[in-house]
Amino acid sequence: MxxxxxxxxxxxxxxxxxxxxxxxxxxxxxxxxxxxxxxxFVIAGKDTTAGTLSWFIYLLCKHPYMQEEIFQEVKEATRAGQDICINEFVKKITIESLDKMKYLHAALSETLRLYPSVPLNSKSCFSDDTLPDGFNVNRGDVVFYMPYPMGRMEILWGDDAENFQPERWLDDDGSVRNESPFKFTAFQAGPRICLGKDFAYTQMKIFAAVLLHFFKFKLCSKSNDVHYKTMLTLHIDQGLYVLAYLR
Structure with a gap:
């Protein structure tokens, strides 16, 4: 023992x-x-994290200059040379270096805004209550909310709500802006907010940092727009096909 x-x-x-x-x-x-x-961890963290990274790579392929900006940020945060091997590079990914990757964090948040891992969610009412807009609900009622359209509502996100714009998550001094979880509902909110939120961000940033440091990604076709497939989580229908080039 x-x-x-x-x-x-x-x-x-x-x-x-x-x-x-x-x-x-x-x-x-x-x-x-x-x-x-x-x-x-397996059920809540596997498909959600993998799906978000897929949408993230897709959006970066659509915005190549952002892909390069994140690459430069990762390079500066880790102080890694271009000829470093992957095993040595991974050792340079620490909590301190991850905290410096502000733009990467913002890009992942923007990905989740447009393509939330769980596009449709619901809550059961344990007792009679009144919602903030004055609507009455009864015990046993099921209330649905939809993170996917909520992330694209101009009343919440402005006239550019449909655009992929990581800068909306950064303050003037470059620090990450934390939106209300009742507005940015990818991780839910209140007492039931996702316990693995910080873990998910850390995991996604590690994988994204490694991938973007060593590879450039391009869609197989410039006109290759993808479509979503709604299941329990938001999948890319028919998968995502990209070309990966060594830097």
């Missing part, structure tokens, strides 16, 4: 860390709890 515990503590993945913590808090961290945590 001591050897097994030692091996777990040497690993840095999140499941191994939870298993190591079971030794310290066996009453609260049980195998059933660990199973639920694992399923939550």
């Amino acid at each position: 001591n050897n097994a515990k030692s091996n777990l503590e040497k690993k840095e993945d999140i499941i191994s860390r939870f298993m190591a913590e079971m030794e310290h808090d066996p009453e609260n961290i049980t195998y059933e709890y660990l199973r639920d945590i694992t399923l939550n």
Whole structure:
């Protein structure tokens, strides 16, 4: 058991860390709890993150100058030379370097505004209530809201709501602007806001930084507009076909 515990503590993945913590808090961290945590990460974090990165690559192919701007930001944040190998580059991706990637963060937020991972969502009313606009709902009613059209409403985002514009997420000093989660609903809001929000941003920024540092992406066809396929998450219908060129 001591050897097994030692091996777990040497690993840095999140499941191994939870298993190591079971030794310290066996009453609260049980195998059933660990199973639920694992399923939550797999179900809530796999398709959503992968889908967002696909839409992100698609939008950058449509806006090549933004792709180059993010590449330069990643290069400066990591202080990585052009001839660095991928293993050495990954070591340079730290919390500090990720925090410097403001434009990348903004571009991912703008991707989620236009192409939210979950385009249609609903809530069940536990009791009678009145919504902010004065509409009355009863216990047991189901209220639907739609992040996809909400992200394109001019009343919320201005006349350029249909445009991919990462700058809308940056203040004049270059810092990231945090919009109200009730306006930017990609991660939900209130008590049920996504617990994995920061984890998702970190994961997406790491993958995006590695991909854009080593590759340039272009659509297979300049007229290759893609269409969405609404499932539980927002898929690209028929997949995304791109050409990847080494920098």
